[in-house]
Amino acid sequence: MKLDRLKLSIEEVPFKKSLSFVPLINKLKEQKKINGSLDIQGESILKLVEEKPELASADFDVNDVNRFKDEIHILMGYFFTPVQYREEIGVAATPFDDQNFYFTPKYLELYGNENLVVEMVEQKEQDKCFKTFSMLFYAYSMILKRYYNFELGIGYLFMYKVTDKLNELVKYYKLEVEKSCIDITYTGNLPELSEDQLHKMINNPLDMDFWLETLPIDKFKFSGFLSFRYVDVSQIEVISSLKSQLLEKSSIIKRNNFNQLEQNIRSLLELPNLKLGIIAFGMNEGNVENPSDFWHGFLSADRFSCEDYRGTIYEEVGIQGMPVLINDLSKRENPNQVEKALLDEGIRNIAVVPLYNEDELVGVMELGSNKAYDITFSNLRVIKDIIPVFSIAIQRTSEELQNKIEAIIKEECTAIHPSVEWRFARAASNLLLKKESGEPSQMEEIVFPHVYPLYGAIDVRHSSVIRNQTIQDDLLEQLDLVRNVVLSVNEVKEMPIYDQLIYKIDYFKDGIKKGLSSGDEMNVLNFIRHDIEPLFPHFEENGQMVKIAIQNYKNNIDPDLNIVYKRRKDFEDSLGIINDCVTTYLEKEEEKAQTMFPHYFEKYRTDGVEHNIYIGESIANNLNFDRIYLKNLRLWQLIVSAELARKAENLKKSLPIPMDTTGLILVHSQPLAIRFRQDEKKFDVDGAYNIRYEIVKKRIDKAKIKGTNERLTQPGMLAIIFSQEKEIAEYQRYLEYLISAGYFEDQIEYHTLEDLQGVYGLRAIRVKVKDGKEKDVLKLAEDLKIEN
Secondary structure, three states: OOOOOOEOOOOOOOOEEEEOOHHHHHHHHHHHHHHOOOOHHHHHHHHHHHHOHHHHOOOOOHHHOOOOHHHHHHHHOOOOOHHHHHHOEEEEEOOOOOOEEEEOHHHHHHHHOOOEEEEEOOOOOOHHHHHHHHHHHHHHHHHHHHHHOOOOOOOOOOEEEEEEOOOOOEEEEEEEEEOOOEEEEEOOOOOOOOHHHHHHHHHOOOEHHHHHHHOOOOOEEEEEOEEEEEEEOHHHHHHHHHHHHHOOOOOOOOHHHHHHHHHHHHHHHOOOOOEEEEEOOEEEOOEEEOOOOOEEOOOOOOOOOHHHHOOOHHHHHHHHOOOEEEOOHHHOOOOOHHHHHHHHOOOOEEEEEEEEEOOEEEEEEEEEEOOOOOOOHHHHHHOOOOHHHHHHHHHHHHHHHHHHHHHHHHHHHOOOOHHHHHHHHHHHHHHHHHHHOOOOOOOOOOEEEEEEEEEEEEEEOOHHHHHHHHHHHHHHHHHHHHHHHHHHHHHHOOOHHHHHHHHHHHHHHHHHHHOOOOOHHHHHHHHHHHHHHHHHHHHHHHOHHHHHHHHHHHHOOOOOOOOOOOHHHHHHHHHHHHHHHHHHHHHHHHHHHOOOOOOEEEEEEEOEEEEEEEEOOOOOOOOOOOHHHHHHHHHHHHHHHHHHHHHHHHHHHHOOOOOOEEEEEEEOOOOEEEEEEOOOOEEEEEOHHHHHHHHHHHHHHHOEEOOOOOEOOOOOEEEEEEOOHHHHHHHHHHHHHHHHOOOEEEEEEEEEEOOEOOEOOOEEEEEEEOOOOOOOHHHHHHHOOOOO
16 A cells, blocks of 8 residues: 555554453353353463453553463464464454564564564555554454444455575565454444445545544444464565566566566565576467577577477476476486577576467567476466466567567658758767767767747648448458358258358348448358358358359458458548659659758648748758748748649549549747657657647547538638738738739638637638649749748
8 A cells, every 4th residue: 555645644543552461351151151161271271260360350461471371372372273373374453553472483583683674564664654554444344343334345455575695586575464352442432333434434545634523433342352363475475576677667677677588587486596588489380490690598699590499308397388487407318509508598497488479479488497396287387377467578679679670671661851961860879979979979969949839731621531431342342242152052952051141141231331330341241150151151052143252252252351342442542643743743842942042841641741840040950040031931931832722623433433522731930949750750749838739639630610510621622720810811812912912812711710629729721722734833932032
């Protein structure tokens, strides 16, 4: 339990408490009254109390414990049998106090061994506070049950970690409390406790000050004693810890993390000499392979090739898929060079365990010891529950290593945009100098401050709707084709099962016609592949007409995808043609625009093409920036957007599926900073304030005109979104010029937009793109005289 929210302003419990054996004596007397007799232990206790009436005192003096040491041992025999007394860690104490008056030998060994470190789990800094809280919690549980008929299930609150300083093995113990020998009395009137108050207490378990205020317990008295048992839960806790560790990133890559895993395995199996190894290991056509180059084994990866592991216990594990245990490697007949090398490393006892992920061998775990017969199959049964987690960890690690390899390839081989190459070259040079001088080195942050962003998008209108419709059309056609097959065979030989198949086909058709839901496509294809297509060989025995229907079905099925892929292909082809056209033209014009002033440019394809531009002095190496270049680039973007709209409209007639496009530009006048993100190998805006720009970009494509249900973006029109009034005036001048140049119709619409999630007060201009011939975009932009 974490204590960061614990509220407790007192250091000692506020109620009275006293040591007394009366509750135990009364309990035994009650049992004898009910049953007529007691066992030998119970009878001996009652006889002892008759002989020593001081033991029946309501307030037994703790100082008298030593005087009655033997008698108290007999009394405690009711809770600790002779075997338990010898073998268990136990103690008895006054109620809710630290005054222990009875101990088992194992308890004294635990706290008397200077080589053992005992600490409360997760409560190292707040032991006293947590103890007081726990005592109060236990006390309240007893009060609520006794006086308010409410059972407060609390499990256990105390967990102890015991570390052996000599071998660093760890054991965990939970503290079980026996509360049956406690009497509770109350002075005065019992406080009332409403159901609402009780619920508030239960809902605020860490606010013990609130509990004390709601139900004061200073008038209660607890008489009797508590007994405690330390229950070994090491296996449960260590396995839990291992699972948590293995689910973390780099759990088996970093040496410190791996050492902790090894130490936990040692504690789990109680083998201080144990060594742990993990290898990404697989079998490919009967051959040993190391697919991801991850190797954390007993022998270094470069010592032997995969071929050298043929005929070893490792190959045996890979072939059999079962653990292999060698009790004494030194006694193995005809050991190969790998096994000899293991002996040279001090490994005499070794177990190799296969690691599978989704029925695929992804690696092996090595457990080794310098002592023969140290590891047993019983040990392997103990760790069987964490083997799947090791498998996941090595699979994830292999994938991470593969990703790093791919990242290096991208880092070394992927071209950086020419406008910023100089900055990366400078950073790489600085890194190289630091490495050569032996200084701690890493790639420096690459940030371009005070740059102006431009964003634009050409999007396919209703692309998701069209995509779903093409999937519906293809599925319906495939169902019609397969229905014709079943009908043809049913005409030759009527059978009820064929009627049932036709009913199922019609059921799927009706559902798809109403609309495509999640999972519909997979359900239909699974039905066809598993319930109908396997029957084709049987169907073909029913004559030529059936064979023709089956062949017609096969002729309409895509041979690679094994589905009807017509309308979907038309959609993907149409979308690809539009995007290719937009991308080609955008890249050609952008290359020309770089001659105006260097700027960073990137594009990415979705169901359309979006582009980002950043311009400013920090990007242009050794060039002076002037806002004239920003205005020129804004005008260039408007002209390019108009030309793209024209091209998309002209393409429409030649597309397999005619599709409309929409144009969108976002204007942002405030400069921002962009930072190169090493993890994603791309530039992103930097700083919390600038993040708003990215949020707006992601949400404006769904923007609607205020007071209507009309989308701002419409086919054949260009929408320009603003957040500041002065931006509108600037773009109005550009549009007036472009209207006169024949790019747009002579009608500018001004709109206020509905608020979006986290985005408010946006304004927009919308203009209709005019048909016309392609012009020299760069010349138009440069010829226009723009005032600063």
